[in-house]
Amino acid sequence: MGIFYHPECFCCRACRYPITEQEFSLSEKHAYHKNCFKDMIQYKCEVCLQYLPTNGAGLIEYQFHPFWPQKYCSVHEHDNTARCCSCERLEFVNTRYVSLGDGRSLCLECMESAIMDTGDCQPLYHTIRDYYEGMNMKLEQQVPMLLVERKALNEAIVKETYGFHNMPEARGLCVSEEQTVASIPKKPKVGGHGLIGIRSQPQKLTRRCEITAILVLHGLPRLLTGAIIAHELMHSWLRLKGYRNLNPEVEEGICQLLSYMWLESEIISGTSSTSAASSSSSSSASKKGGKSRLDNKLGEFFMYQIANDSTPVYGGGFRAASAAVNNYGLRRTLDHILLTGSFPV
Ligand SMILES: [Zn+2]
Ligand SMILES: [Zn+2]
Ligand SMILES: [Zn+2]
DSSP states (O other), X not given: OOOOOOGGGOBOTTTOOBOOSSOOEEETTEEEOHXXXXXXXXXXXXXXXXXXXXOTTSOBOXXXXXXXXXXXXXXXXTSOOOBBTTTOXXXXXXXXXXXXXXXXXXXXXXXXXXXXXXXXXXXXXXXXXXHHHHTTOOOOSOOOEEEEOHHHHHHHHHHHTTTOOOOSSOOEEEEOSOEEEEEOOSOOEEETTEEEOOOOEEEEEOOXXXXXXXXXXXXXXXXXHHHHHHHHHHHHHHHHTTOOSOOHHXXXXXHHHHHHHHHHHHHHHTOHHHHHHHHOOOOOSOOSTHHHHHHHHHHHHHHHHHHTOOOIIIIIHHHHHHHHHHHHHHHHHHHHHHHHSSOOO
């Protein structure tokens, strides 16, 4: 290395004892015993990059995300550390999340394929309608799909459900009432660390059929936006095909299943990165190669979220729907629901 140390001066930065082994680890110009380095990497908080705190009993205490390999100090759960509203990862030192201006933040990976306005979302909407058609579930009706702001979506939900709804945080809605909602027609620009120039236009939804529109929260990455659309399209399909008064577990469960199946098809076909590039006028130069692996990982996370949802209606419903479809296939499951209102067992 060109530098000579007294053996007793060449110490591990972590334990401070001399390094006598031939092999050692180097990081940021500091030397470590191989094992100390491994420990250090293992026990550092990925948010603040400090060692994870130990409790009174000398045990290391931390939180971790069950999907992402992210370990962090418990304190970041409550210290206003930004959490990506899409992938749930916490912002870490030296990264900046993008604020969507409505209390939500987006990590840069999710931002990469985020869909910001109604116009940008149309190609994706068509892709998913085609997916339904390919499954022999063509939607005869042209249901408009609008990207909306969080506030507009929540207001529409209150109107649609007369104030009754039990979703923790809604990201989409299938509207069957006549409403006026604010759609986002123009792409807001990302400036600094937030969005500027969000302009929404009031849009009157008139009842031409039982479904007047599908509303989707703006600013989410392509695969998540698609998963939401696939879910809401299934609500539309059920209503247009005369499925009525289903109990929420059956209806949400089958909608979650279609959402999951669409994600699966996107990940397997590996088309997500290329179609994202062609369907979005986003300025980011490259969405090929390495990006598709990243997109796939995100897609796998959204599937994981659906499958591991702990709520009885969405999670329980999904698991029941998926068991039924595994046993009887989608078509027979749907026929059974139409006749009986429940999943075949
Ligand atoms: Zn920390
Ligand atoms: Zn994210
Ligand atoms: Zn739903």
